[in-house]
Amino acid sequence: MSMEMKNGTNVQEFTLEGFPAVQHLGKILFLVHLLAYLASIAGNAVIVTITCADSRLQTPMYFFLSIFSFFECCFTSAVIPKLLVIYLFGKQTISFAACFTQAFVFVFLGASGFLLIAVMSVDRYLAICKPLHYTTIMNLRTCCLLVTACFALGFTLMACLVVKVSQLSFCGPHVIPHFFCDLGPLIHLSCSDTRSVETLLFVLALCVLLTSLIITITAYTNIVVTIIGLPSAKERQKAFSTCSSHLIALSLMYGSSVFIYMKPKQVNRLDSNKEAALVNTVVTPLLNPVIYTLRNKQVHQALRETRSRMKISRLKKKNHLALEWKASNNHPSSFQSS
DSSP: OHHHHHHHOOOSEEOOOGGGGGGHHHHHHHHHHHHHHHHHHHHHHHHHHHHHHHHOOSHHHHHHHHHHHHHHHEEEEEEEEHHHHHHHHOOEEEEEHHHHHHHHHHHHHHHHHHHHHHHHHHHHHHHHHHHHHHHHSSHHHHHHHHHHHHHHHHHHHHHHHHHHTEEEEEEEEEEEESSSHHHHHHHOOOOSOOHHHHHHHHHHHHHHHHHHHHHHHHHHHHHHHHHHTOOHHHHHHHHHHHHHHHHHHHHHHHHHOOOOSSOSOOOTHHHHHHHHHHHHIIHHHHHHIIIIITTTTHHHHHHHHHHHHHHHHHHHHHHHHHHHHHHHTGGGGGGTTT
């Protein structure tokens, strides 16, 4: 066994267990997850499109929201299509390279997303608590630098972690008790000494999640204090309604991720991790478009105006085609035969 471990892995592919207890409901679960996936992609795509198309939404807040929505599209697309294939065709195998690629994309986008949430919270804090300095601080250059920093930090930290896990020996079994290639179950399958990798995973999860959580809580605490001081009861109610919606989404994201990753040992509760992972990969990407922007009056107005412009454009095109058809029928050449 020690010689096999030195020579590396003997496993060329893994089998994703999925949800064996409800495997007989494959077609129904396929439809449910497909609808949720399409709704999530559509909602987030609308946010990105409308933000780029409407000049009034090209502000730091909507800039960050559009980037976050793009993250969500990529994040859920890294996991759900394979789950749909499992439900529909029962094809549970995944190659070694594809498995670690999926694991990297998942943790990279997840870590970058949490860092971006912290940035978005600071942006809201500055807009509400420091309105006179907001436009000076949050200019386009600063926004781009912050997003780039989230990408770069998430990529660097998670690339180091995934490379470390991929260098472990996997000599069997090759069944992953999950519906996608996550790092915890992969580490559990290794026949190497995994204590250092488990510690690294725990420390990185602790750093990313706690740093993001502390910044977010601090920002929203200051926002709430500022809102309480507003003179108008209507303004306070509106601000609290928005904040409470945001905090519900954040609670789901942080709660499920803390439950999955911030445990020193990844051996226990793998079955429970599946349900928590479903919240991260299906529920929150579906809720975020509704909570963050689709309830926003500015977005509603931009959507209405975009639909109106599209209707006018289609009507103009239809009238143009009708005039062309009428002109062709009234052309002198059409009477030559008579």
